[in-house]
Amino acid sequence: MTPRRRHGTLRLTRCLAAGLIVFICLPRTPLSPSRADSVSLPIVRIDAREYVSLHDLVAALRIDTSFDIITQRGKLYRDSRVAVYQVGFAVALANGALVRAAYPVTRKNGEVLIPEALFRGMFSRLYPDRDITRAESAFTVTRPRDGTPRDRTKPDDRDRVDPADRRKDRIGFIVVDAGHGGHDPGAIGRGRIKEKTITLKVARALERHLRAQLPGVTVIMTRTGDSFIELGRRTEIANRQLKSNTNGIFVSIHVNASIARRIAGFETYFLSQNPTNEEARTTAALENNVVILEDRSRRKSYNDVEYVEALMLTTQIQKESALLSKTILREMKATMRPARPRGVKKADFFVLRGALMPATLVEIGYITNAGEAQQLTRPEYQRRVAAGIGNGVIEFIKKYNTMIKIK
Ligand SMILES: [Zn+2]
Incomplete structure (x- = not known):
C-alpha cells in the first residue's frame, strides 16, 4: 500500500464540473420525470476505438469524482460504491469487481477518455438500476424503470449478469x-x-x-x-x-x-x-x-x-x-x-x-x-x-x- 498523496488529489466536485455546464451548480431539486428519463453521452472515436468522455459522464449524471494528477488515477462514487480507473490501464475496479477493456483509458486535450467496455463495466456496477443503450453516435442512460427504492435484503443487482457478459x-x-x-x-x-x-x-x-x-x-x-x-x-x-x-x-x-x-x-x-x-x-x-x-x-x-x-x-x-x-x-x-x-x-x-x-x-x-x-x-x-x-x-x-x- 502506498501512502496517499493528498496534495496531488484534485477533487472534481459537481460544482467544478459545472465550470462548463452551469445548471449543475443549482441547488439539487428533483428533476421532473420527463427530463430525468434519460441522458445522452456522445461516443468519442479515436483510431477506431470508442470512448466516453469523463467530463460528459460527470456532467450528465452528476457523479461525484476525484482524480489524482500524480498517479493519473480517478474514482467515481455513488453512495458507498466506488469505481477506480487509471490512465494507461485497460482494467478498472468497480465495486470490488475487475472490469477489462481491450484498450486503455487515455487522455486527449486534457480530457480523460474511458473505453466503452470500462464505461459499461464501471457504470453498471455503480448504477445497477439504470440501463445503457447505444446508437451510432451516443450512449443513452435511462433512469430506473420504476421509482421504488431497492430492497437491500434481496440479492444485489450487481450479482446479476446477463448471458452475454457471462x-x-x-x-x-x-x-x-x-x-x-x-x-x-x-x-x-x-x-x-x-x-x-x-x-x-x-x-x-x-x-x-x-x-x-x-x-x-x-x-x-x-x-x-x-x-x-x-x-x-x-x-x-x-x-x-x-x-x-x-x-x-x-x-x-x-x-x-x-x-x-x-x-x-x-x-x-x-x-x-x-x-x-x-x-x-x-x-x-x-x-x-x-x-x-x-x-x-x-x-x-x-x-x-x-x-x-x-x-x-x-x-x-x-x-x-x-x-x-x-x-x-x-x-x-x-x-x-x-x-x-x-x-x-x-x-x-x-x-x-x-x-x-x-x-x-x-x-x-x-x-x-x-x-x-x-x-x-x-x-x-x-x-x-x-x-x-x-x-x-x-x-x-x-x-x-x-x-x-x-x-
Ligand atoms: Zn525457474
Missing part, C-alpha cells in the same frame, strides 16, 4: 509458460540437468493434456523451443489474448533449487508483495534473477511505480490466482504420489506481475535433490506432473465459469 467472463484461453530458455538455463541440478529443458518438456505435455481435455479452449505457449523470452514479454503474450473477449489463465512452470539437497517436493505460488516465508522469498529471488540477462533498457518496467498502482486494481485477480494455485496443488497431489506437496505460497515473482488474469507459478520439484532430479527427466513422470497441473486448470475453469465472481 460468456465474456468465461475462460477462453490458457497460456502455458515454460520457465527460462535460451541463454538462461534456470537452475542447474545433479548431472548438469537444466531447469529450462525440464520446464519445456512438462509444458509440452501440459499443452497436449489441455488440448485433449478442453477442445473449446485455446492453448498458447510462450515458447515451444529453446529460446530466451524476457519475463515481462511472457505476460504481454497472455494479456494480448484478452482482446479475444474472453478471460484467460497464466501458468508458469519452473523447477526449484536449494542448497539443502535433501529438500524435495512441489508447490504452487501466486503473486503477492508479502511472501509466505523466507523460503518463498528466496524462491522468488532465484526466479527473478534472470532480469540481469535481459536488455537493460527494458528492465525499468519491473520497478515502475505503475506496478504498485496496478496492484490496487488486482485484488480480484489475486483471489482468483490463489484459488487457481490451490486447485492445481490439490490435483498434483493425486497424480504425483508419493512426491511431497509443499503447499500453496505467495511471493513476488516478476513473471506474474503483469498478468491481468488468474496466474500461478508451479515449482514442480527440486532439481538439487538427486532422486527428484532423476524423476523429473523421465517422460512418464513429466506426464504425471502435466496431468496434475492440467486437471487443476480444468477444475478451476469449471468453478470459474459457473461463478460470476469469486468472493
Whole structure:
C-alpha cells in the first residue's frame, strides 16, 4: 500500500464540473420525470476505438469524482460504491469487481477518455438500476424503470449478469509458460540437468493434456523451443489474448533449487508483495534473477511505480490466482504420489506481475535433490506432473465459469 498523496488529489466536485455546464451548480431539486428519463453521452472515436468522455459522464449524471494528477488515477462514487480507473490501464475496479477493456483509458486535450467496455463495466456496477443503450453516435442512460427504492435484503443487482457478459467472463484461453530458455538455463541440478529443458518438456505435455481435455479452449505457449523470452514479454503474450473477449489463465512452470539437497517436493505460488516465508522469498529471488540477462533498457518496467498502482486494481485477480494455485496443488497431489506437496505460497515473482488474469507459478520439484532430479527427466513422470497441473486448470475453469465472481 502506498501512502496517499493528498496534495496531488484534485477533487472534481459537481460544482467544478459545472465550470462548463452551469445548471449543475443549482441547488439539487428533483428533476421532473420527463427530463430525468434519460441522458445522452456522445461516443468519442479515436483510431477506431470508442470512448466516453469523463467530463460528459460527470456532467450528465452528476457523479461525484476525484482524480489524482500524480498517479493519473480517478474514482467515481455513488453512495458507498466506488469505481477506480487509471490512465494507461485497460482494467478498472468497480465495486470490488475487475472490469477489462481491450484498450486503455487515455487522455486527449486534457480530457480523460474511458473505453466503452470500462464505461459499461464501471457504470453498471455503480448504477445497477439504470440501463445503457447505444446508437451510432451516443450512449443513452435511462433512469430506473420504476421509482421504488431497492430492497437491500434481496440479492444485489450487481450479482446479476446477463448471458452475454457471462460468456465474456468465461475462460477462453490458457497460456502455458515454460520457465527460462535460451541463454538462461534456470537452475542447474545433479548431472548438469537444466531447469529450462525440464520446464519445456512438462509444458509440452501440459499443452497436449489441455488440448485433449478442453477442445473449446485455446492453448498458447510462450515458447515451444529453446529460446530466451524476457519475463515481462511472457505476460504481454497472455494479456494480448484478452482482446479475444474472453478471460484467460497464466501458468508458469519452473523447477526449484536449494542448497539443502535433501529438500524435495512441489508447490504452487501466486503473486503477492508479502511472501509466505523466507523460503518463498528466496524462491522468488532465484526466479527473478534472470532480469540481469535481459536488455537493460527494458528492465525499468519491473520497478515502475505503475506496478504498485496496478496492484490496487488486482485484488480480484489475486483471489482468483490463489484459488487457481490451490486447485492445481490439490490435483498434483493425486497424480504425483508419493512426491511431497509443499503447499500453496505467495511471493513476488516478476513473471506474474503483469498478468491481468488468474496466474500461478508451479515449482514442480527440486532439481538439487538427486532422486527428484532423476524423476523429473523421465517422460512418464513429466506426464504425471502435466496431468496434475492440467486437471487443476480444468477444475478451476469449471468453478470459474459457473461463478460470476469469486468472493
Ligand atoms: Zn525457474
